[in-house]
Amino acid sequence: TMANVAQSLYDRCTDDSERDIFKVPDFIKSMLEKKLLGQKTRKGFFYRDKEKNITYNINFETLEYEIPKKVKYDSFKVARDQVKMNRRLHALVRCDDNAGQFMAELIIRSAMYAAARIPEIADDIIQIDNGLINGFGWDFGIFEVLDAIGVQFAVDKMKSYGKAIPPIVDKLLNKGYDKFYKIVDGKRYYFDLSGDYKIEEADERIIKLDYIKKAKGVIEKNWCASLIDIGDGVACLQFHSIIQPEMHPIDGSVIDMLQRAPKLVEREGMKGMVLGHQGVHFSAGANLALILEIAKMKMWPIMTKIAGDLQSVNQGMRFAPFPVVSAPFSLSLGGGYEMLSSADKVVAAAETYMGLVEVGVGVVPGGGGCLRLMMNWQDYLNKTDAGWGKANSGPFPVAQKAFETIGFARVSTSAKEAYGLGYLRAHDEIIMNQSQQIARAKAVVLELAKDYQAPTMRDDLMAAGESGRLVFEQTIEEYKRKGQISEHDGLIAKKLANILTGGQKANGIRRLSENDFLELEVEAFVSLCGEKKTQERMAYMLKTGKPLRN
Structure with missing residues (x-):
């Protein structure tokens, strides 16, 4: 296809100043003669030997495949x-x-x-x-x-x-x-x-945050986040990490701005807030390097405070006296998901990849992620108007659905799939054109601001209790016996099961509050950070970008 397109352009663009660029090189012609066509023949510029797990690249002179030489460029x-x-x-x-x-x-x-x-x-x-x-x-x-x-x-x-x-x-x-x-x-x-x-002609459907910032629309900022006035009484909390500018990990600067934002919005007499920005990824979650360093130093009070602070700012957004709308896109993982799901409504870009992936680094969600999934699945499975399942399914199916999503670190391949995994709620929405996302989120804030009433702390959350936990533990032991999970996988899974079934406070009948689940999250998160194998998983992820199964 590439050669045909190039040849077509070469033949037809006879007066183009750069016509010679489209002339098909001799080595490409030779590749075509040898049927090295790429995906069609499974050989092209590269060849993957699945048995040896090696990817070879082609030598343009000999047209033979070679093991690629590692080259480092200072540039x-x-x-x-x-x-x-x-x-x-x-x-x-x-x-x-x-x-x-x-x-x-x-x-x-x-x-x-x-x-x-x-x-x-x-x-x-x-x-x-x-x-x-x-x-x-x-x-x-x-x-x-x-x-x-x-x-x-x-x-x-x-x-x-x-x-x-x-x-x-x-x-x-x-x-x-x-x-x-x-x-x-x-x-x-x-x-x-x-x-x-x-x-440039203005498009009311598009808001450019950088333009607003240059016009002195910043209410307050720090190293990694800014609160911006985007007009009509709406603020936008924007991330701009200096540590990893593409991934936007959650660090102290982000937490600080999230803590300050509600008071600043009220001080400015604003109607509500958008949580979003226009970078590469919404947020890949917590600053893993920092978490690992604290764990190695056994600074457990600080670790407890970090998890507690993230829960606090997320709950602060949830119960703010004004509407908060989040605008996630691309990677929205771990703590990033916990933040965005605290909003009254989510306006997600179509290409949003949501996930609670903490088990991959040996821990469980510690910033409210377990709570959010439990709340979402309870509403999906037990409210007849939600349309997601039969009414009154009981506490165990709720925990089971949340466990399947969190325990297997499932990440949505799109915003649409996020509904089926429990990450999005029935009233959340998807926007196809990401350039219009901030403007749409702002419009939703203004819609919600009319006669807005902040939600109250929920105390109606079902928990399966000890009987439900034992069912999970039996299944976990069976997975271990079959060699499908490691001993450490089993420990993490049991900690997760304890959270989702309500810990010692639950008995299968009593309803629990949001704080009950949040306390269990922090306890399990900090406990797992102290495990050697968890620290090994964190270090391996930081080094290779891949999960370690130990």
């Missing part, structure tokens, strides 16, 4: 050290190693080619950038990338490649400007072929 390390993507790109293209030079030429020539095609394929840079973002899933448009690496730098590189500079780029620099975009008073302007900046 990638330099780029990774930068927190923001624009700084990463800026650093990467200035590195002199092969990877840096390759990326510089690839990015710069692509950007300049796009610039040269104005007005042939589009009237302005906005249309091209939006096409790449909305049509091809790019995080940034090519002209936004050009701004990030530096227009003058790109021009100097193009001259070194012996390539012409597109008219619109010449106009920009001749005017004394150095960027295609600028933001003034929260509005974005773009450079046009006319030779000056034009204001």
Whole structure:
């Protein structure tokens, strides 16, 4: 397919300045002759030997498969050290190693080619950038990338490649400007072929948090989070981690802002709050490195406080005197899920991957995740108006459903699947266009703010008690006997079962409160952090990014 597309473009774009790029290389033609077609023949640029569990790559000269040689490039390390993507790109293209030079030429020539095609394929840079973002899933448009690496730098590189500079780029620099975009008073302007900046037409369905922040819309901020005024009396609590800017782990700065947010929203006389941002992932959960370090030092009072603080801020959002709407997307795991599920309503992007995955690192959810799943499943299975199951199913099916989701660390492959796993409630909603997510969440806040009444602490939660726990324990022992789980897996599962069946307070009849489950969560979480095998799992995850089964 790749070769056919390239050949088609080469044959038809006879006057294109970059036509030769589409000429199919000889080694690709040779691969086609040898039927190395990729997925169709299971051999292409790579070949996976499933029996040996080895992935080989092709030698372009011999067309034989070889074990890939590990290569390290300083440019990638330099780029990774930068927190923001624009700084990463800026650093990467200035590195002199092969990877840096390759990326510089690839990015710069692509950007300049796009610039040269104005007005042939589009009237302005906005249309091209939006096409790449909305049509091809790019995080940034090519002209936004050009701004990030530096227009003058790109021009100097193009001259070194012996390539012409597109008219619109010449106009920009001749005017004394150095960027295609600028933001003034929260509005974005773009450079046009006319030779000056034009204001980008506003779309009421889209809110850009970074634009608002540049227009001094920040109420308060710290290292990893900001509370922003997004208009009409609605605040937005935005994450911007400096530790892992793509994953947004929950650390002390995030907890601090979550603690302060309710009072700040009330102080400003605002109607409600959105919990969301516009990064790569919503949140991958707790700062695992910090948890492991505290566990190794056996600082159990601090560990207890960390779990308690996360529960406290989550419950604080839940019982706030104003509506809170969360806007998750992409990875929304562990503590990230516990935060978003505390909101009155969730407006989830279609591509949201929710999960309570703590068992993979040897612990159980400690920030309210077990409680949320128990509440959700009780409402699904026992309320006739929810439509998720027959009424009055009893306490054990509720615990069983929650156990199946948490105990197997199930992660939804989409927001839609999150309903079936118990992560989303019947009244939560999904939005297909993620660029409109914050604006939609804001609109929901305003809808809920009319005659809003905060929920009260629930004390009607069913728990199966000792009889239910014994059923779980028998099943766990059977899994161990068959060798399907390890001894440590069994310990974690039993701790989880104890939480979900209500611990010593439950007897199968008595209803429990939210705090009853929260206390059990903290106790189990801290206890498991003290286990050597749990610490080994945490260390292995941090080192490899994969779970350890020990």
